Amino acid sequence: MSQVIAPPAPSAVPAARRRRSLPWPLLLGCAAQVLLRLWLARARTGPVADPDETGYLAAARWLAGGPGADLSHNTFYQAGYPLLLAPAHWFSQSPATVYAAVIAINALAGAALFPLGYAALRRFGLGRNAALPLSFAAALLPATTFFGLFALTDAVLPALLLGWLLLLDRFVRTGRAVDGAAASLVAVYAYFTHSRGEVVLAVHVLALLATRRRAMWAGLVAVAGGYLAASAVNDALRHALYPSGTRDLAALLHDRLLSVSGQAWTISGMFGQVWYLVVGTWGLAGIGLAATFAALARKDARLMAGILLTTTFGIAYASEAALPDEHRVGNFVYGRYLACLALAYVLIALAVLFRATARDALRAAAAGGLVAAGTGAVVLVYAGERLRTHQFIGFDFPETSFLTQDRTDFRLAVATFAAYGLLIGLLAARWLGGARTVATALAAVNAAALVHIAGDGERVRPVPPLPAASERGGVVIDYSVHWTGRTKLIDPVWWTRIGWIDARHQSAPHGVCTVVVPRGPSGAALDRTWPHRPAGWLPREGGYGVGRWVAWYDPRCGTS
Template sequence: MSQVIAPPVPSAPPAARRRDPVPWLLLLGTVAQVALRLWLARARTAPVADPDDTSYLAGARWLAGGPGADLTGHTFYQAGYPLLISPLHWFTDDPATVYTGVMAINALVGAALFPMGVAALRRLGLGRRAALPLAFAAALLPASTFFGMFALTDAILPTLVLGWLLLLDRFVRTGRAVDGTLASLVAAYACFTHSRGEVVLAVHVLALLATRRREMSAGLVMAAGGYLAASAVNDALRRSLYPGGARDMAGLLQERLTSVSGQAWSLSGMAGQVWYLVVGTWGLAGIGLVATFAALGRRETRLMAGVLLTTTFGIAYASEAALADEHRVGNFAYGRYLALLALVYVLIAVAVLFRATARNVLRASLAGILIAAGTGATVLLYAGTRLRTHQFIGFDFPETNFLTQDRTQFRLVLATVVATGLLTVLVAAGLLAGRRSGGVWAVALVLLVVNATAMVDIMGDGKRVAPTPPLPAASERGGVVVDRSLHWVARIKLTDPVWWTRIGWIDAAHRAPARGVCTVVVPAATDGTPPTGTWPGHPAGWLTRTGGAGVAAWVAWYDPHCGAATAATGPAAGRPGGH
């Protein structure tokens, strides 16, 4: 018998390995987030949210080696955010160019919320295909996007807080010292940027201690070192930019904590912040809050749920207790202080929509609506007629202005009803379209449309923000001083365009300008007196230029020959102390 050996059959070429598309989708989604945020900020070339906007810019200029400013009497604006944007001054001194660069930095930091949101949703149990579109839509939430349109520390706080929570959660689960150390670094930087970060750092330290892990020691050392370094830089900034002292928040906080009326103010304001958190996220944060409270009952999630809730209510209570009564509606219901946590609760809510049973989703939705109703009722009962008689500032209410389509007054009930309606649509989209890809894309699409529409509506028609009219060109080689009677708004608004020197003070009615001073700014007359009559004792040959409006209207008196005169004396003459 012969044996026939067949020639070997060539094996089929191995199937080409498909490249994982997720990294590319993350990259493209992040680029899209940057582009969308830059488009929304296309008109932003100058500060408008004063004194906050200008104060952060002044801090950045000082940290880059520039002249800084005198912000005596204002709230202390910490150095964390100014340090991030200060390198812009290495390349340009032009205020409009610097502000445009700030918008770019904000967009880059804000866009990081998309990949971090994907990581959070994956951590919450969703698959990659579900996490990508849902995180992209959620990242454009107004609470985590709107403040990126300004030079405000609120532009980076949502990214810092989400990063901190992700790192801390990983440390709790794995016990790796590097995770605890990185989480401590981020928490310390949050403390470096705003007083709300002090709550974050305090909760972080307590969480590390609660883990009872040996590896927590590295994290505790990093937290302590970061706090000390942040305090040193903040102290240096305070000494330079607040020579006469900053607003005393600690005294007001102590007074509120030790009086019945202060406690009523603080607790009611805390309720108002929680109301805004829920309504300003179209009701989703209500579901997130309910789910987080429920997580306290499970051993494996108890610690992180406690961290999130303690941070939330700690920030809401402490910020309200230290908030001065400025006779504005925002004293009673305000969304800015908890905006740094809004995306976290929305991501939790989205996970609930696709992981919990339909019955539990409906229960959580109803409980979230009741939270909004209860906290809203608390605001109505405590504030009463003050919601109508106090000053309404549209900047304080971006989301509710959109919900009510009214930028002139605060309409708590209508905003609650409309937010409840949007929540119903989102929940229905998820339940009716199913738990698979259909439901994911339905919820993501609805959430994306609502968030994008809200941001377009909030930002208006995109007209360019006009910078404060500059002082005469002759001023740019010499000192600038303002009369002590000039309204603080006018002085603050001049801080950014006067980039070459620190603005000093003068009593123009009784004192002549010092040598090297090229410009003296005095209040514009309110009785019809022409600009040339606003400073009877001005030096001979000086000219005028007007600017500002209302209480912030000013007249700049300047020496047209001052530029040439000071140029001969060298750069030092252009930076007089002015104090």
Template sequence: MTPAIAPPRIPAASATPAPPRPARPRALPWLLVAGTVAQVLVRLWFARARTGPAADPDETGYLVAARWLAGGPGGDLTGHTFYKGGYPLLLSPAYWFTHDPATVYTLVMGINAVLGALLFPLGYAAARRFGLGRRAAPPVSFAAALLPATTFFGAFALADAVLPALVLAWLLALDRFARHGRAADAVAASLAASYMATVHTRGTVLLAVHVAALVAVAAARRNVRAAAAGGCVAAAGQAAGMVLNARVRAALYPGGARDLAVMLETRLTSVPGQEWALSGAAGQVWYLIVSTWGLAGVGLVAVAAVLVRRRAAAADRTMAAVVLAATFGIAYASSAALPDEHRVGNFAYGRYLTCVALVYALAGAAALARSGGRTALRLTAAAVLAVEIAGLCVTAYAGERLRTHKFIGFDFPEIMFLTDDRAALHLQEATLVACGLLCGFLALSRLGGRRAAPAMAAALAVVGLAALTFAMGPSPRRQSPPPPFPGPAAGGVAADVSLNWVARVKLAYPVWWTRVGRVDIRAGRPPARGVCTVVVALPDGTPPEASWPAHPDGWRPHTGRTGPDGWVSWHAPSCPAARRQ
């Protein structure tokens, strides 16, 4: 990666003999280990009350895929977005020890916590690369790793829990290759890039950027063999990922997944589509800056400045181009493929760029801590200007839709904290508060000496933890979710085709012992052999007994859930579930 501010050069005539290089502090490895353990504990604390999916169908898609990869029953996610198999592959060991859904979910939170905590040692390496000293880098990287952008989604079974660590590991390996040209670094970066493409569609953008970077480095350093080795590994990893995802798609999406390619093509080939994509990309950049309290804005300006700096090294320019291409490529492509769901998050969304939030936050913090004076002031002013322009683009395009469309708090964890409102988006207010926090970091950076970085780190940690506490809300006492049906977990389960998709998806994970099939009760045919439970829709005001007028003799209903996604389960008289009633 590229340093935010170039270190000063001392003229040869005035240079003094360099002092002996101090020995590597023995305490550093222990400090990194202790900090990583602390990061794990913090993440587990915020996820302590979570026992089941809340963000559906995403979480259920990943969890069911992990269960199938571990040898258990799959599910039918036909018609939903395809959730790739790379992340479920990491979760599948949880099913080796238990089949209880609540226990599995707890183990998943542990896996997320461990992988998310790796952001601290990786962030330390990045902070050192950005020019922070050995004393300043640990506190800054520890505090930055606690940003909600890199921590909040770790409390859910989502690929966003591991992508930030993967992206940072990829950038560090690619940076070493750009500087030294070693094949081992190219191979390591290619492994990370190809695996990210197996985890999420954003990884496909990153893989394309990675291949372009390999070509650029090979041309600059004339090291074709090392780049070719990395290219071969990337191709092999991509092929293996495609095989894995093809198997997952065939097993869990028998009727086909939601096709976003048609929407993407329409957006890219029409003027209204381009307006949607560009405005959405601006909204993601706005969210990236605001959600990092303005630090990502400083980092964005500092990284972009490397491209126009005359004396910048070729490797610095290459990595600056890589980071910027990855950022804007993800923002543009994900916005173009995002369906219009009449939600505020269609116009300003932060989740897709969380994978690069730590990179820019560290770059911004390092730039402020190292530059000081007028340079820091100019960087801050440029960051404020960037976030204001991005916010104006969102407001100009979305207009009244920012108030009339549905506001989902899950889309805006940091923004709700900045505006103290869980029910609406106040874009300008959030921008002003974030700029105010950035000015506070600027003031701390001017303390000078060894005090600037620790002071900034302390403030960053306090704000980040406060935002996480606000976003996660008061955690109730941990309670295991009730079983989906009465009686033991046994027998086949089928859902009526008229059942709301939300209810159908929410059954796929707690029904762990079998794959939930489909049945059409209007056809008048009895359920297939071995089916002991049939789940049918229960409209408001309908008694359970009237939900299936033509039910087979002996089948009895059990009260399910009411509301727009209500359902009732019917049980056969010869099945264990029915005998328990």
């Protein structure tokens, strides 16, 4: 990454002195990052972004030796992120306690972006006094912070990808086998964590081959070994938690790649993701993109610039090609998939502001504006009326909801102008002050956005628990319970794997203490929800909306 801007400038501070004094600011900054992220997530008590959160939590519970779940026909939630969460289950069986531990793990992973960002800015040639505040502020971007408020793999992907880029950049510069092997292991872990990691791993292998160094073989061996190990664990998880198979998007991907309409969908959605990347970073990623494209013209920077751009557009293209049409605005404009690379581009932009001339910095900002305008125009032309008629889900648009101060609608033009208004303010802070002024302004914008996005701190209500008697026996659920109701019960039912029943024709199987059936029409008598219940069983209602259910339980379970 260092070559994207310029070779690092020599520092006037002796290396020994830097090594003695540097850890404390980084440690204190990391602690502040952790505390801020925990405070933002103070209202989180359980999963709400389902089925994703529940999928990762169920996988973590199974990897820790606990009961699994039947997630058949859902997207496959890979084992890399759940493996980090699994130790939380060794210390508590309480779902709320485990979830709090997950948020703490996310906060630690997010805080790691501060020292990683500092290392990147130092490699770009910025001095310590500039790199410290700028990296601290940049690490608080909503793109790198918001998803850490949930049990989602996006909480760790930004740190993984920035670490991979730094290690690969070092290998390109030094040619040391240990650097190539380390970068390979991080790339494999990204593959182990999410399907976006498949793009990362493919680009990584091509990058190793492009270096034409003898030491690349150490990296390729690490890739092969790590790939086999990761695939084995993922296969075991798939077999245990998806007995009837995962959600198959192969046919959709095939149609998209081989049809004109499919290519139009994919390319437009790819541009929509790039638009969100630029606007969701207050225009800074636009400067980073412009600088990275410009670096392709320089021989010393071409490889790393090509790696970053190929990864970016590869992720955007592949993810959009496999995205089902769910009739939501997020099908056309979506920021989550490229959020893992947002910090890399923002760091490049900050380096441009402090290493390039004022004229070059303004040119990069103007080029970034053209990127935002051009990609936004493509989205408007292709999606058209669907941006207003399709479902708007606020979770898909955290940054733009802040920019437009509207949580209920998507306004592309307003968000674009607001983002570039903020960028003009940041540019003014650069020319009127130094790095601390820019860092203060950027941190203030990020903090305001995060407070707006996180809401007022009202605690999320957990799913009503099943009766205490249920914890002494098996639990089964009727096939006709809506998927939202089934999914919401997986995490609270921590003591057993939920089975299946056709309650219309079956009574309770042996060893089962709780049978969950659909609630039925509002106001209907509870006695009619399960005619075949055994004598003495009692009902309890739960769930929300279409996922409402009635849990029939035997109060005598576990009693002598």
